[in-house]
Amino acid sequence: MRIVSLITVVITAVFLMSIPTFSQQLTEPKPAEQKQAEKKWFEKIFLRGYSQIRYNRFLETNSSLKCEQCDRSIGENGGFFIRRARLIFSGQVSDNVFIYIQPDLASTSGDLHFAQLRDAYFDLSIDSLREFRFRVGQSKIPFGYENLQSSQNRLPLDRSDATNSALANERDLGVVFYWAPANVRKLYSDLVNKGLKGTGDYGVFGLGVYNGQTANKPEGNNDPHVVARLSYPIEIGDQIIEPGIQGYTGKIVPLSTTAGVVKSVSYLDERAAVSISLSPKPIGFLAEYNWGHGPRFQAAKDTTEKNRVEASTIEGGFATLYYKLDVAGQHFLPFVRAQYFKGGKKQELDTRYYDMKELEIGVEWQLFASFEFTASYAMSERNTSDAAKIANNQKGNFLRLQAQFNY
Numbered sequence: 322m323r324i325v326s327l328i329t330v331v332i333t334a335v336f337l338m339s340i341p342t343f344s345q346q347l348t349e350p351k352p353a354e355q356k357q358a359e360k361k362w363f364e365k366i367f368l369r370g371y372s373q374i375r376y377n378r379f380l381e382t383n384s385s386l387k388c389e390q391c392d393r394s395i396g397e398n399g400g401f402f403i404r405r406a407r408l409i410f411s412g413q414v415s416d417n418v419f420i421y422i423q424p425d426l427a428s429t430s431g432d433l434h435f436a437q438l439r440d441a442y443f444d445l446s447i448d449s450l451r452e453f454r455f456r457v458g459q460s461k462i463p464f465g466y467e468n469l470q471s472s473q474n475r476l477p478l479d480r481s482d483a484t485n486s487a488l489a490n491e492r493d494l495g496v497v498f499y500w501a502p503a504n505v506r507k508l509y510s511d512l513v514n515k516g517l518k519g520t521g522d523y524g525v526f527g528l529g530v531y532n533g534q535t536a537n538k539p540e541g542n543n544d545p546h547v548v549a550r551l552s553y554p555i556e557i558g559d560q561i562i563e564p565g566i567q568g569y570t571g572k573i574v575p576l577s578t579t580a581g582v583v584k585s586v587s588y589l590d591e592r593a594a595v596s597i598s599l600s601p602k603p604i605g606f607l608a609e610y611n612w613g614h615g616p617r618f619q620a621a622k623d624t625t626e627k628n629r630v631e632a633s634t635i636e637g638g639f640a641t642l643y644y645k646l647d648v649a650g651q652h653f654l655p656f657v658r659a660q661y662f663k664g665g666k667k668q669e670l671d672t673r674y675y676d677m678k679e680l681e682i683g684v685e686w687q688l689f690a691s692f693e694f695t696a697s698y699a700m701s702e703r704n705t706s707d708a709a710k711i712a713n714n715q716k717g718n719f720l721r722l723q724a725q726f727n728y
Contacts, residue, residue, distance in 0.1 A: 366412035366420070371473045372427070373404040375723045383717025386701060389669055390486065391479030393429060395719070403427040403434060404723070405472060417451075419444040421460075437537060439492065452506070454524075456497045459536055462488050463497060463527035463550040464567050465609055466596040467639075469520040474513060476643055476654060477681055478697055478721055482662040483637030484611050486675075487569070487592050488535055489668040495531025495545070499524030508554055512561065516645070516652060516687070517600040518607075525553050533571040533590065535668060542587050546571030552596070561600040568593040575616055575630055577670050579708035583629035588616040590667065592635065601645035601654065610638030616672040617665025620711045628708050630672050635664030652687040671707040678702050683721075693725040 377395045378384075384397040394402035406427035413419050421442050428437035442458035444451075461469055465484040468491045485491070501509070501524040512519025532538075533546035552565030573590035592613030599606040617633040639660035646653040658681045665672040683697025702716040 362414060365414050366410055368408065368410055369728065370406075370408040371725060371727045372406045373472070373723055373725050375402045375404050375478070375721065376400070377402070377719060377721045379720035379722065380698070381717065381719040383715055386703060386715040386717040386719070388479070388701075388703070389673075390482060390489070390666060392721075395721075404478075406434075407439070407473075409440075416449075417446045419446070439490070439536070450503045452500060452503055454499045456499060456529075459492055459494045460497065461491045461523070462493050462495075462531055462548055462569070463499075463523050463529065464488060464548055464569055464592070465594055465611070466520055466552070466563070466565060466598050466607060467609060469523050470518065471513075471521065473725070473727065474518055476518065476656045476685055476695075477641065477658050477683070478695060478723055481609070481637075481639040481658075481660045482666075482675065482677055482679075483639055483660060484594060484609050486635075486637075486662065486664070486666045486668075487594075487611065490536045492536035493531040493533065493546070494536070495529055497527055497529030497531070497548070499527050501525040505554065508556075508561070512554070512600060517561070517602070518605060518643075519600070523550070523552075526551055533573060534576070538576065541574030541576075542572055544572040544587070546590070559602055561602070563596075563598040563600075565596040565598075566594070567596075573616065573667050575672050576668060578630060579628075579671055581627065582618075582671055582708050583627050584616075585630070585632075588630070588632050588667075590615050601643055603645045605643045605645065605654075606641070608638065608640040610636075612636040615665055615667055618671040618674045618707050620706055628671075630665075633665060637662030637664065651689075652685075654685040654687075656684070657682045669707075670709075674706040676704045691727050693727070695721075695723040695725070697721050 377399055387396040407423055407425050410422045421440055423440040424436050425439050426436050427434050440460055442456050442460040445455045447453050464487055467480050468484055505525055506522050509519060509522040513521055527550040529548050530545045532540040534541050546569055548569035550567035552563055554561050554563040570591040572587040574587050575584055578584050592611050594609055594611035596609040613635050615635050616630050619629050619631045621628050639658055641656055641658040643654050643656035660679050663676050665674050679701040681697050681699045685693060685695045687693045698720050700718045704714045
């Protein structure tokens with residue numbers, strides 16, 4: 322039995338208990354509403370966004386230390402870099418339909434800064450309180466707390482290797498069903514609006530199907546992925562703690578391999594993860610750990626063998642501790658994160674093998690609502706293996722600076 326099966330059964334059971342509430346909502350009449358002129362379509366759509374400008378090479382001790390998954394301007398030939406330039410178009414265009422479209426104008430693929438679609442999804446609510454929704458289109462897949470956090474809100478400058486390697490760019494194309502009571506949906510919104518480093522509203526329960534090759538990649542086979550997540554915020558006094566469990570399963574086709582590397586048509590791609598979050602009032606904490614199976618590069622042991630991509634285990638996680646300090650209307654959030662990952666990265670060349678450890682210490686300074694400044698010092702060790710470099714062992718430290726503009 323796949324590792325996600327038990328998780329799916331447990332989460333589905335919790336969802337089924339909510340059906341009576343849903344049935345009651347369908348039969349109850351909507352509350353009386355004041356008559357008002359119907360808004361035009363353009364009056365229901367709002368525009369916002371944010372941009373991040375970085376420099377990563379102060380106090381750098383090893384220019385050969387790179388990170389393809391996170392910020393490609395780290396290391397040799399890096400410099401000032403526009404990490405993100407997002408515009409978000411969103412709105413409740415009718416009682417039952419919400420739209421969300423987000424392009425990024427600072428995507429990179431060899432050349433710099435071309436527009437790429439990040440999100441294009443539509444929430445179809447099937448009850449008056451919008452507690453039951455189907456999200457259709459390209460959106461974040463509900464796996465991991467940090468993956469669901471917007472980069473506009475996250476403290477560390479990049480997501481952890483351990484959980485983000487499950488879903489490059491955190492997104493894919495598919496359909497996800499979400500359920501959350503109205504009071505919990507409001508709490509999710511408050512956690513973001515009050516600067517408490519929430520994820521936004523991805524439901525208490527989520528169950529979906531998606532392509533599996535990740536966002537902006539064509540589907541590679543006829544086997545969709547299935548994902549399930551259960552996460553519930555619990556208020557204890559003034560504190561809010563949110564435990565979560567999630568898992569997914571499917572088949573993945575390696576995107577690119579070096580000529581001569583032996584590989585199968587597809588590989589089992591499955592993971593389970595647990596997470597725990599404590600909102601910063603004033604101490605905050607976030608930890609996640611995931612494990613599963615996926616493809617990884619395996620170097621030939623002698624001249625009689627060939628390099629190959631093989632099925633293997635994956636594991637890793639992180640823990641972030643932080644503190645929210647308010648001084649004269651400004652907000653400071655010092656943080657420290659330790660992370661570890663061991664396994665293959667399915668989106669990289671030859672499903673590159675990683676054995677990495679990293680400690681990051683930093684502080685986010687929110688001068689005012691439209692501007693934030695972050696400085697972080699990373700102490701990193703990344704040991705990787707692919708056909709080009711069988712043993713690429715890099716260790717180094719560097720100071721990173723980021724200016725973020727919110728609009």
